[in-house]
Amino acid sequence: MMKQISYQDLTNEFIDKVLNENNIITVPIDVEQVAKSIGLKVLDYPFQEDISGVLVINEDGATIGYNPNESSVRRRFSIAHELGHFVLHADKNSSGMFMDKLLFRKNITTYSTKEEAIEREANYFAANLLMPQELVISEVNKLNPNKDDEENIKVLAKKFDVSVSAMTYRLVNLGIYYK
Numbered sequence: 657m658m659k660q661i662s663y664q665d666l667t668n669e670f671i672d673k674v675l676n677e678n679n680i681i682t683v684p685i686d687v688e689q690v691a692k693s694i695g696l697k698v699l700d701y702p703f704q705e706d707i708s709g710v711l712v713i714n715e716d717g718a719t720i721g722y723n724p725n726e727s728s729v730r731r732r733f734s735i736a737h738e739l740g741h742f743v744l745h746a747d748k749n750s751s752g753m754f755m756d757k758l759l760f761r762k763n764i765t766t767y768s769t770k771e772e773a774i775e776r777e778a779n780y781f782a783a784n785l786l787m788p789q790e791l792v793i794s795e796v797n798k799l800n801p802n803k804d805d806e807e808n809i810k811v812l813a814k815k816f817d818v819s820v821s822a823m824t825y826r827l828v829n830l831g832i833y834y835k
């Protein structure tokens with residue numbers, strides 16, 4: 657039996673490699689550049705419905721579509737999330753599509769357990785890509801200890817160009833912040 661590679665290992669391996677190869681040492685992470693650096697196209701799609709992002713794979717390659725009507729932090733998270741589907745879940749050799757609704761994070765009850773796991777994994781990937789552990793730690797060390805936590809989290813969210821809730825969740829996951 658081959659040892660199964662976990663999505664966490666795949667995520668961290670991919671991110672270490674892509675940050676190194678693109679010499680990315682500062683934030684915010686240019687998530688579009690990261691996607692393009694591995695050959696994906698990134699386009700704004702004029703979605704009519706409540707779609708936040710899609711990943712389309714066909715004979716021309718892979719394309720991430722994002723909703724231009726969303727805020728910058730949500731667009732960035734959506735692109736990173738779709739990139740997560742590409743790295744972790746997509747069969748690169750056959751045509752297919754992943755489509756994400758705007759409220760997929762809140763509307764999680766409409767997903768089956770397997771779909772839920774896939775969405776959770778893509779969110780894990782997105783959080784790790786937009787807020788890499790080493791860069792989070794180095795920015796946390798620059799914070800003003802006299803400010804309260806909420807203010808400091810806002811400062812970090814702005815630096816990483818992510819939402820305050822995404823930043824908070826990441827800090828809790830890294831064991832840096834206890835609510």
Ligand SMILES: [Zn+2]
Nearest residue numbers: 737756775778
């Ligand atoms: Zn998804």
